[in-house]
Amino acid sequence: MSRLCGVLAAAACILGVVLVTPAMSPTLSPMPNASAVPQPNGYDVNCTQSGGQVVCTIAGCPRVFEDLAGDVVHTKVNGGPQAELSKACGNTTTQTINTSEGFDYAVQGCRKSTFGSDDCGAWSNYTYTPPAAQTVKCNPAGNFEQAEVPAGQQCVPKKVSVRCPAGSPTPEAASLGQCAAVPPKTCPPGSATPDVPAGQQCQGPTNAVTLSVTRQGLNANVTVSNKSALPAECAYTATRTSGLIGPGSVNRNISVGANSTGSITDLLWPPPLVSYRATVKCTATYDGKQVTIGESTQNVSG
Numbered sequence: 001m002s003r004l005c006g007v008l009a010a011a012a013c014i015l016g017v018v019l020v021t022p023a024m025s026p027t028l029s030p031m032p033n034a035s036a037v038p039q040p041n042g043y044d045v046n047c048t049q050s051g052g053q054v055v056c057t058i059a060g061c062p063r064v065f066e067d068l069a070g071d072v073v074h075t076k077v078n079g080g081p082q083a084e085l086s087k088a089c090g091n092t093t094t095q096t097i098n099t100s101e102g103f104d105y106a107v108q109g110c111r112k113s114t115f116g117s118d119d120c121g122a123w124s125n126y127t128y129t130p131p132a133a134q135t136v137k138c139n140p141a142g143n144f145e146q147a148e149v150p151a152g153q154q155c156v157p158k159k160v161s162v163r164c165p166a167g168s169p170t171p172e173a174a175s176l177g178q179c180a181a182v183p184p185k186t187c188p189p190g191s192a193t194p195d196v197p198a199g200q201q202c203q204g205p206t207n208a209v210t211l212s213v214t215r216q217g218l219n220a221n222v223t224v225s226n227k228s229a230l231p232a233e234c235a236y237t238a239t240r241t242s243g244l245i246g247p248g249s250v251n252r253n254i255s256v257g258a259n260s261t262g263s264i265t266d267l268l269w270p271p272p273l274v275s276y277r278a279t280v281k282c283t284a285t286y287d288g289k290q291v292t293i294g295e296s297t298q299n300v301s302g
Contacts, residue, residue: 209294
């Protein structure tokens with residue numbers, strides 16, 4: 001009789017059936033990892049980070065249906081698609097998850113069935129929490145962009161910057177040489193030049209006036225030329241420098257347009273042996289203020 005029982009037991013092992021009695025057949029399982037978490041369904045689960053991935057190890061050999069131990073496990077990550085892993089009773093199995101973030105990891109043991117559906121046990125959920133990222137402190141913190149950075153990264157020094165000259169398109173730069181050039185200053189109408197380099201003053205017209213006094217019979221023809229782009233007000237003065245005949249001085253005011261000439265025709269030509277020094281001085285409004293745009297002098301003798 002005992003020999004018959006031995007034969008039956010051997011046959012059962014060959015057919016893949018695990019015969020279990022509560023008192024004599026404890027669950028066969030390798031020793032779980034020290035950090036593995038026992039699950040309510042009898043499996044031990046441990047997930048550890050490896051670079052940008054997480055490797056989950058499943059150990060244990062619980063009964064998944066009556067006295068049958070599981071030979072596969074089903075898994076789900078965050079309730080997603082189900083995966084099936086081979087898991088013999090005396091072995092562990094692993095699954096690599098392509099993430100470095102936390103997730104929920106559901107595990108279910110099953111006994112594969114040749115005919116019909118598999119016999120499966122209950123699901124258990126394991127929560128993976130990634131370890132706190134290790135950091136390197138940047139010292140002194142005030143000299144760097146961040147007080148600390150993840151391990152393996154370099155502290156980035158703060159960029160030293162200078163304030164660029166007023167008017168530069170770049171308010172700040174690493175050095176003055178890297179500041180964008182300040183655009184030239186546009187001068188008001190009538191300037192000697194249309195623009196000047198930044199920081200310089202625009203110059204109003206100068207030496208823009210010429211005087212010409214010519215004789216026409218007994219009269220003097222005084223012509224004042226204004227070569228500037230500004231309308232001018234001109235003061236003419238003729239002062240006697242020799243002789244005794246004629247007024248000591250003669251004064252006239254004349255308006256001369258921009259880039260034009262004006263004439264004074266009510267003056268007599270000096271008599272013989274009499275000389276005058278004729279002077280004209282012109283002013284114009286430039287950049288909101290009165291400026292002298294030119295002065296010219298000519299000696300006239302009778």
